[in-house]
Amino acid sequence: MVYLTRVEHFNAAHKLWNTEWSAEKNKEVFGKCANENWHGHNYEIHVTIKGEPQPETGFIFNAKRLSVIIKEYVCDKIDHKNLNMDVDFMAGKFTTAESLTVAIWGQLEPVLREEGVALHSIKLYETPRIYIEYFGN
Amino acid sequence: MVYLTRVEHFNAAHKLWNTEWSAEKNKEVFGKCANENWHGHNYEIHVTIKGEPQPETGFIFNAKRLSVIIKEYVCDKIDHKNLNMDVDFMAGKFTTAESLTVAIWGQLEPVLREEGVALHSIKLYETPRIYIEYFGN
Amino acid sequence: MVYLTRVEHFNAAHKLWNTEWSAEKNKEVFGKCANENWHGHNYEIHVTIKGEPQPETGFIFNAKRLSVIIKEYVCDKIDHKNLNMDVDFMAGKFTTAESLTVAIWGQLEPVLREEGVALHSIKLYETPRIYIEYFGN
Amino acid sequence: MVYLTRVEHFNAAHKLWNTEWSAEKNKEVFGKCANENWHGHNYEIHVTIKGEPQPETGFIFNAKRLSVIIKEYVCDKIDHKNLNMDVDFMAGKFTTAESLTVAIWGQLEPVLREEGVALHSIKLYETPRIYIEYFGN
Amino acid sequence: MVYLTRVEHFNAAHKLWNTEWSAEKNKEVFGKCANENWHGHNYEIHVTIKGEPQPETGFIFNAKRLSVIIKEYVCDKIDHKNLNMDVDFMAGKFTTAESLTVAIWGQLEPVLREEGVALHSIKLYETPRIYIEYFGN
Amino acid sequence: MVYLTRVEHFNAAHKLWNTEWSAEKNKEVFGKCANENWHGHNYEIHVTIKGEPQPETGFIFNAKRLSVIIKEYVCDKIDHKNLNMDVDFMAGKFTTAESLTVAIWGQLEPVLREEGVALHSIKLYETPRIYIEYFGN
Numbered sequence: 001m002v003y004l005t006r007v008e009h010f011n012a013a014h015k016l017w018n019t020e021w022s023a024e025k026n027k028e029v030f031g032k033c034a035n036e037n038w039h040g041h042n043y044e045i046h047v048t049i050k051g052e053p054q055p056e057t058g059f060i061f062n063a064k065r066l067s068v069i070i071k072e073y074v075c076d077k078i079d080h081k082n083l084n085m086d087v088d089f090m091a092g093k094f095t096t097a098e099s100l101t102v103a104i105w106g107q108l109e110p111v112l113r114e115e116g117v118a119l120h121s122i123k124l125y126e127t128p129r130i131y132i133e134y135f136g137n
Numbered sequence: 138m139v140y141l142t143r144v145e146h147f148n149a150a151h152k153l154w155n156t157e158w159s160a161e162k163n164k165e166v167f168g169k170c171a172n173e174n175w176h177g178h179n180y181e182i183h184v185t186i187k188g189e190p191q192p193e194t195g196f197i198f199n200a201k202r203l204s205v206i207i208k209e210y211v212c213d214k215i216d217h218k219n220l221n222m223d224v225d226f227m228a229g230k231f232t233t234a235e236s237l238t239v240a241i242w243g244q245l246e247p248v249l250r251e252e253g254v255a256l257h258s259i260k261l262y263e264t265p266r267i268y269i270e271y272f273g274n
Numbered sequence: 275m276v277y278l279t280r281v282e283h284f285n286a287a288h289k290l291w292n293t294e295w296s297a298e299k300n301k302e303v304f305g306k307c308a309n310e311n312w313h314g315h316n317y318e319i320h321v322t323i324k325g326e327p328q329p330e331t332g333f334i335f336n337a338k339r340l341s342v343i344i345k346e347y348v349c350d351k352i353d354h355k356n357l358n359m360d361v362d363f364m365a366g367k368f369t370t371a372e373s374l375t376v377a378i379w380g381q382l383e384p385v386l387r388e389e390g391v392a393l394h395s396i397k398l399y400e401t402p403r404i405y406i407e408y409f410g411n
Numbered sequence: 412m413v414y415l416t417r418v419e420h421f422n423a424a425h426k427l428w429n430t431e432w433s434a435e436k437n438k439e440v441f442g443k444c445a446n447e448n449w450h451g452h453n454y455e456i457h458v459t460i461k462g463e464p465q466p467e468t469g470f471i472f473n474a475k476r477l478s479v480i481i482k483e484y485v486c487d488k489i490d491h492k493n494l495n496m497d498v499d500f501m502a503g504k505f506t507t508a509e510s511l512t513v514a515i516w517g518q519l520e521p522v523l524r525e526e527g528v529a530l531h532s533i534k535l536y537e538t539p540r541i542y543i544e545y546f547g548n
Numbered sequence: 549m550v551y552l553t554r555v556e557h558f559n560a561a562h563k564l565w566n567t568e569w570s571a572e573k574n575k576e577v578f579g580k581c582a583n584e585n586w587h588g589h590n591y592e593i594h595v596t597i598k599g600e601p602q603p604e605t606g607f608i609f610n611a612k613r614l615s616v617i618i619k620e621y622v623c624d625k626i627d628h629k630n631l632n633m634d635v636d637f638m639a640g641k642f643t644t645a646e647s648l649t650v651a652i653w654g655q656l657e658p659v660l661r662e663e664g665v666a667l668h669s670i671k672l673y674e675t676p677r678i679y680i681e682y683f684g685n
Numbered sequence: 686m687v688y689l690t691r692v693e694h695f696n697a698a699h700k701l702w703n704t705e706w707s708a709e710k711n712k713e714v715f716g717k718c719a720n721e722n723w724h725g726h727n728y729e730i731h732v733t734i735k736g737e738p739q740p741e742t743g744f745i746f747n748a749k750r751l752s753v754i755i756k757e758y759v760c761d762k763i764d765h766k767n768l769n770m771d772v773d774f775m776a777g778k779f780t781t782a783e784s785l786t787v788a789i790w791g792q793l794e795p796v797l798r799e800e801g802v803a804l805h806s807i808k809l810y811e812t813p814r815i816y817i818e819y820f821g822n
Contacts, residue, residue, distance in 0.1 A: 001546070001548065002509045002512065002513065002543060002545050003543065003544040003545070004508075004509065004541070004542075004543055005541070005543075005544070006540065006541060007539070007540040007541070007542075008540075009264070009265075011176050011177060011178055011264065012176055012177060013150040013174070013175035013176050014177075016332070018330060018331065029331060029336075030331075031338060032217035033217060035217050035218060035223070037218070037219035037222045037223050038150035038175050038177065039148050039149055039150050039177055039216075039217040039218060039219070040148060040149060040150040040151070040175065040176055040177005040178055041148055041178065041179050042178050042179045042264050042265070048544075053505070053507065053509045053510060053513070056429060057427075057440060057441075057505065057507070058427070058504070058506075058507035058509055058510040059507055059509060060509055062440075063541050064442060079169065079176075080169035080172050080176040081172060081174070081176060082174035082175050082176070085174045086172070086174050093332070094331065094332025095332075096327065096331070096332035096333055097278075098276045098278065098327045098332055098333060098334055099327060101276065102276065127146075127148065127179050128146075128179070129280065129281040129282075130278070130279070130280060130281070130337050131278075131279050131281075132276060132277065132278055132279075133276070133277040133279070133322075134276050134277070135275070137275065138820070138822065139786065139817060139818070139819050140817065140818040140819070141783065141815070141816075142815070142816050142817075142818070143814065143815060144813070144814040144815070144816075145814075153605075153606070155604060155605065166605060166610075167605075168612060185818075190779070190781065190783045190787070194701075194703065194714060194715075194781070195701070195778070195779025195780075195781035195783055195784040196781055196783060197783055199714075200815050201716060230606070231601070231606025232606075233601065233606035234552075235550045235552065235601045235606055235607060236601060236606040238550065239550065265555070266554065266555040266556075267552070267553070267554060267555070267611050268552075268553050268555075269550060269551065269552055269553075270550070270551040270553070270596075271550050271551070272549070274549065285724050285725060285812065286724055286725060287698035287722070287723035287725040288725070290469070292467060292468065303468060303473075305475060306764065306765035307765060309765050309766060309767070309771070311698070311766070311767035311770045311771050312698035312723050312725065312767050313696050313697055313698050313725055313764075313765040313766060314696060314697060314698040314699070314725005314726055315696055315725055315726065315727050316726050316812050353717065353724075354718060354720050354724040355720060355722070355724060356720070356722035356723050356724070360720070360722050367469070368464070368468065368469025369469075370464065370468070370469035370470055371415075372413045372415065372470060372471055373464060373469040376413065376464070401694075401696065401727050402418070402694075403417065403419075404415070404418070404474050405416050405418075406413060406414065406415055406416075407416070407459075408413050408414070409412070420675075420676075422587050422588060422589055422675065423587055423588060424585070424586035424587050424588040425588070443627065443628035444628060446628050446629060446630070446634070448630035448634050449561035449586050449588065449630050450559050450560055450561050450588055450628040450629060450630070451559060451561040451562070451586065451587055451588005451589055452559055452588055452589065452590050453589050453590045453676070490580065490587075491580035491581060491583050491587040492583060492585070492587060493583070493585035493586050493587070496585045497583070497585050538557070538590050539557075539590070564742075564743070566741060577742060577747075578742075579749060641743070642738070642742065642743025643743075644738065644742070644743035644744055646689065646738045646745055647743040650687065676692070677691065677692040677693075678689070678690070678691060678692070678748050679689075679690050679692075680688065680689055680690075681687070681690070681733075682688070683686070685686065
């Protein structure tokens with residue numbers, strides 16, 4: 001079993017906000033991340049798949065094709081967007097890094113499975129000092 | 138003459154928008170950066186000062202003090218903020234990286250001059266692939 | 275299960291030294307790392323916790339609070355210190371990266387457990403080319 | 412159990428090519444990577460070993476010795492080389508990052524085992540955006 | 549005057565070789581870089597332009613357009629290529645980083661000048677530890 | 686005129702201390718950097734030379750030879766050392782990054798001049814967030 005990771009980037013705005021709470025409670029819990037006028041990040045995403053190198057190519061999967069899939073199903077939908085307002089697959093969810101990582105798994109896993117590829121993990125850097133990893137369960 | 142650089146970070150939301158243009162014209166010129174619901178970045182700022190090492194300390198200026206000044210006059214005002222809406226020193230300006238860099242110079246230069254320190258340059262990374270440098274004229 | 279990592283930094287001096295050995299033996303085994311007058315590093319520490327995102331916040335744990343804990347129980351005790359001489363939780367231990375990583379786990383795990391948080395791993399970079407990972411057993 | 416990683420570098424030329432296919436088929440499958448006159452990369456390799464810190468040193472293994480082994484059995488054989496033409500342990504293999512990573516495991520694992528060291532993983536960056544991990548099975 | 553830099557990447561094979569010298573002399577002078585079967589690098593290029601922010605946009609030049617120009621006139625011609633064999637603008641030249649940087653300036657400067665943009669410098673990383681800067685004279 | 690930079694590393698211990706001051710005064714001015722038992726850093730040094738590419742090689746100077754010189758005249762003297770106690774060319778000087786950068790220029794400039802090479806600048810990272818540049822006057 002060999003693991004291949006492809007790294008991509010996107011930039012987005014968001015705020016951390018529980019719509020059932022008052023503004024005061026949101027600021028108490030989420031601090032600066034609850035700025036009502038938004039803030040944003042340069043996100044870096046690492047998509048890791050696993051499999052056996054194929055006898056005809058030595059690839060477990062074409063990394064260029066993997067990049068195209070990540071762009072189509074993830075980056076094109078969230079790059080230069082507002083995660084709370086503009087992204088269908090984040091509707092009704094918190095836009096924490098945890099939540100976004102799980103949602104990105106949900107976007108990619110079925111598409112990759114249909115291509116016969118096993119998704120292993122999503123790693124998402126929100127800043128150079130904070131990152132999330134998710135393995136699907 | 139020795140040059141000392143201190144690096145700091147902040148995260149912010151913005152959009153590129155000329156208020157005298159239609160939405161169509163803004164999107165034509167600024168592309169994805171004109172998303173009306175904002176996007177954002179992890180900015181990295183390099184503040185470079187210059188001077189002679191002082192005979193009593195070997196410092197041209199205390200880097201810890203420089204960090205405190207950058208935080209007070211820049212980061213505290215823009216970190217986790219919306220550059221178009223929340224930042225007094227950006228009012229009425231474009232929030233391009235160019236404009237922001239020149240505005241940060243305007244924030245820091247008078248404060249540093251009053252401390253007897255010569256500001257040499259501001260370098261601002263908007264993304265790992267785009268950065269601006271400004272030397273004050 | 276989602277994994278959240280927070281990265282922090284500290285700078286410290288140390289030497290690798292077995293007090294039961296002669297200086298010659300120490301130099302033979304530890305090489306340049308046994309310089310009697312010390313050397314030092316910029317350490318980078320990655321603290322990874324795991325858990326379920328909480329329904330009220332979307333956080334598995336507040337990353338800001340995690341940062342405060344790491345600073346209080348680790349960085350404040352070892353930053354700008356001599357690992358062999360100044361650090362209570364390293365007393366009587368080798369100051370290898372291996373030893374330091376295990377000791378940092380011992381500092382953080384009980385505190386995090388008391389906050390209801392499961393510590394998953396400590397990753398410690400001694401230099402950009404040497405790093406240690408420890409998972410608690 | 413503690414994990415120690417040592418990072419090394421090498422530069423090499425290669426092309427992705429299935430010798431049983433026509434040039435057209437190779438270009439269709441491998442794209443730009445099938446340029447007949449070669450292209451190349453700065454590879455970064457992370458070699459991770461695992462074990463218990465030894466009571467006399469606090470090391471699981473001397474990182475300097477690990478570096479010497481990686482250089483002797485890997486880097487000296489492939490640095491500034493053509494992976495398709497010049498490297499004995501790649502003969503008859505694809506020079507994909509997957510294939511190269513598995514071959515590097517094959518080079519290092521027996522040597523480390525003879526030194527009493529357990530190899531845990533090889534991580535190979537082909538570019539800053541594509542990397543492979545292999546754990547030996 | 550404000551300086552804007554755009555960073556791009558390409559991968560290429562090359563060898564350092566003086567065609568008027570014997571193989572022995574080439575190996576004596578260029579060392580491992582004279583491997584006859586080539587080696588290669590992941591190059592990183594920083595293209596810096598300078599100018600005044602324009603009153604209608606706050607841009608000195610559209611960074612997206614700059615990226616398109618760099619790709620068309622540089623990256624598309626050398627990415628996944630052999631610098632000694634495949635690149636018209638390197639014909640008859642050494643493929644040292646120095647030579648390549650000057651040649652890239654020659655590719656970009658006239659195109660940018662025609663767009664009304666002043667090219668300030670080309671910075672080229674051949675490896676993370678070796679880079680060249682050129683300012684046009 | 687072309688500029689070539691070679692990057693090298695070293696690790697060292699130091700403390701910031703004015704021997705004419707009391708311990709209290711040292712701690713007031715230098716803060717944590719005045720810990721009497723030392724602290725340390727992974728330093729990164731960028732040595733930039735300038736010149737014309739030579740007609741026989743395309744090099745302004747052999748980067749491998751430059752690396753050997755930096756190691757002999759700088760790194761071998763300060764790597765894994767105590768900058769206040771062990772380094773002849775720092776005797777009687779502050780071990781601030783400013784002071785160390787100027788002293789490294791003093792080590793390298795005469796040696797490079799004798800080889801016919803013009804030293805342009807020394808850039809020294811003390812941490813990823815603090816760096817010094819010196820151009821020789």
